[in-house]
Amino acid sequence: MTKKKFDYYIKGNKGKWEVIIGLEVHAQVLSKSKLFSSSPTKFGAEPNTQVSLVDSAFPGMLPVINQFCIEQSVKTGLGLKAKINLNSVFDRKNYFYADLPQGYQISQYKNPIVGEGEIILDMPYGTKKVGIERLHLEQDAGKSIHDMDPDNTFVDLNRSGVALMEIVSKPDLRSPDEVNVYIKKLRSIMRYLGTCDGNMQEGSLRADVNVSVRKVGEKKFGTRCEIKNVNSIRFMQMAIEYESKRQVELLENNKQIDQETRLYDTRKNTTRPMRSKEDAHDYRYFPDPDLLPLNLKKSLIEKLKKELPELPDEKKERFIKEHNLSAYEANILVSEKEVSDYYEDVIKGCDKKLATNWITGDLFAVLNKKNISISQFPISAKNLSALIKMITSGKISGKIAKDVFEKMQDNDKDPHQIVEKEGLTQQSDPKELEKIISEVISKNQDKVTQYKSGKVKLFGYFVGEVMKVSKGKANPQLVNEILKTKLK
């Protein structure tokens, strides 16, 4: 495959502009209980039913660190090939808001638990390394609900205190496409690790997007704007497109970019200012005196390292080597752990190449059409494997297999049963086929004459007629062979 060239630039009136993007992803730690309390973290519970005295900041309540959340973030750090900091500190980020019961968020400011790492992106123009600046742990806030009462704001503290990992990238991303691939790759890594479910609809993954522009060739970064709390990849991409164009327009008209926090308006597809640098909160960060500094033992890190599952990059390499896949195919198959598991289950009993085609082709088409994930896909790996085996053994034709595949989706029916019941077994008896072929030839003498006089393209017509007569059951390979000799 020839590599495409990177070509995402904003074309202004006065030249080409490069877009510089950095992401601060907030990923909810997959854990049963909150970061500093034992309250459950289940999504969608009745408001204020998952709230402890600690989460609602009652007088005298103290945070106690959830060791599991620590391990989850260390695992994530290891998955990002990042430096794990043996000593880190929890700080208080102070600000007032109704859904922030303590009046501060416990976060990590100067000394995060995870330092620099990287994520490899597979782009059409080759692989790209995106730097990770840091990963730190923090508490989520509650939720203010403004539209349930004309005079009052309601507060739901179910999310208050839920553990988040804030994963900060370096300003290494250059296009909405790269952002798309970055988020998906990050999500894939965390799902492989089981550290975040990556569910954007439920708010388990959201991002602040930092955007700036600079003339192509310029070394210095421009002034950036931060677009807060975007909760879908599409919105991130749209926000970046809008925001970068806005900035180019300002700069080309000799206006300044104000460093500010902006909000993306999904309905108007615009960004608008939320607060300027001058209005920025002074969070008065300081180490939380209720918590001791976090000291991790090397042995714990080693233990977690050993327990680390195979991650997408390694799995991809292995798939290329072991299963003889192209980089492109391997990429598709490993992007979701469940898909790669499914794939490996299927190929246990059938041809790998054919299985790859079926999964990346027919199966993915169903997933896309029905908008479901592989775990919701009705056909079990075992039965798909059996279906493919029936093709390679010649029991059914590829064409029939498509129909059988369709029928299998009804309750994961056994393909053997479908084929038996409906009499779909491939006709591979040469005598039977010869009979059909002779019939077709005698019915189409005019076409035979044309064929013999040089219109070789008509061969396909004869194949099609034979298939029609055999109701698609004829073994295409045999049909080809017999037809060729008969038409000589």
Place this chain on the structure above:
Amino acid sequence: MTNISEFSLTKLASGIKKKDFTSEEVTKTFINNSKKSKKLNAYITECFDDAIESAKNFDKKKDYKGLLSGIPIAVKDLFCTKNIKTTAGSKILHNFIPTYESTVTNKLWSEGAFLLGKLNCDEFAMGSSNETSFFGNVINPFGDKLVPGGSSGGSASALAADLTPGTVGTDTGGSIRQPASFTGTVGLKPTYGRCSRWGIVAFASSLDQAGPMTKNVEDCALLLQAMAGYDSKDSTSVDIKVENYSSKLTDKAKGLKIGIPKEYRVDNMPAEIDKLWKKGIDFLKDAGAIIKNISLPHTKYALPSYYIVAPAEASSNLARYDGVKYGHRSKGNNLVEMYENTRSEGFGDEVKRRILIGTYVLSSGYYDAYYLKAQKIRQLIKNDFDKVFYDVDAILTPSTPSAAFKIGEKKDDPVSMYLNDIFTVPVNLAGLPAISVPAGYDKNNLPLGLQLVGKPFDEQTILNLALAIEKRANFKRKINVWWN
């Protein structure tokens, strides 16, 4: 028979066990005293009916296993008590009723004690005279115009006036030891981490520590034993074995080395304080101790760094009192207005002053110059102590630079008020245990205390030394009951 309310805690506990008197009799005596002592304003909440109920139940069950079986105890109103109003001396919590019990009080109740009432204190424990309480001044039994000290002023006053046989306070910069000194009682601030902070309304998290306040050293050992211990709910509590302080209590000090820090001989220190200190040295020599002159060179920076660190933590700890979830709420046309009104009306002047100081020193651009520097100094102060503890077993200083002062005398001069904690504050910054034991009187017949500072988690040694002083000082609380 002498009034049993004058008995020590130890004597009451053993008397109840020996059935010399019932828990009900004891409880009624203290309630009776308390009812007659409204002028002292020591209580914020009285739980007298419940206490009598508890005493009656105790007398029926006769379960004498606990260290404090059948003993009624009033506690500082900073400890959250289940279903009992807990105010921290503030308007902002004037109506707050916790659904939970602090670990420390819970430990007392599991040793057989029960709650007599909640005692007055400075608002959020911020004060040295109990004048910042929303519930009014507390009066020192030693004189109707005298402060009892603070912030555990209600506790000290109630104890000295025999309204409770013992009590628990909290000490962030001297809030147990200074009022103990002002009222002729014993007060101990344990090592930071010795007692759980869970369920105690927080002032400054890295300094706050609960401790016993009692009529004598023996009681102090008993009460400390009942309240100390590791708590998994407090990440800063420390899992070190709690000694049997009472059984190990001895006034023998033979061979113990006592440090006398020269930096504590401050300018303008009254001669009688100096005299008391010398007396203390003689007492300990007499008990067999060896006196050593030591230096704690960073002492003079303790007070300024304390008044940066403590308000900084307080400004953040008190952010939760915003009118949204519990406590006082004022009206406002929007969220910010509601916050402003709630906090303006809910907090008193001293609390506001410290929130402002704390907010300022944590602000970006000032953090390094104030908070960070103060933390560095704090480390130096701790290092000073660590170093001298290679050479000495404990340190002897006066508890306070003066005896109890008059109500209103320092109220409008915060700095002179803060100076009252000059001897106690360094101990909190270093997280060490210290005890104040009454050792004499000033010229106006007001009690004065001496402070013993110990090594981390060596409460036993300072209790023993305090006992040695107590025995030799032969201190008697001379109080005419003028307030009934």
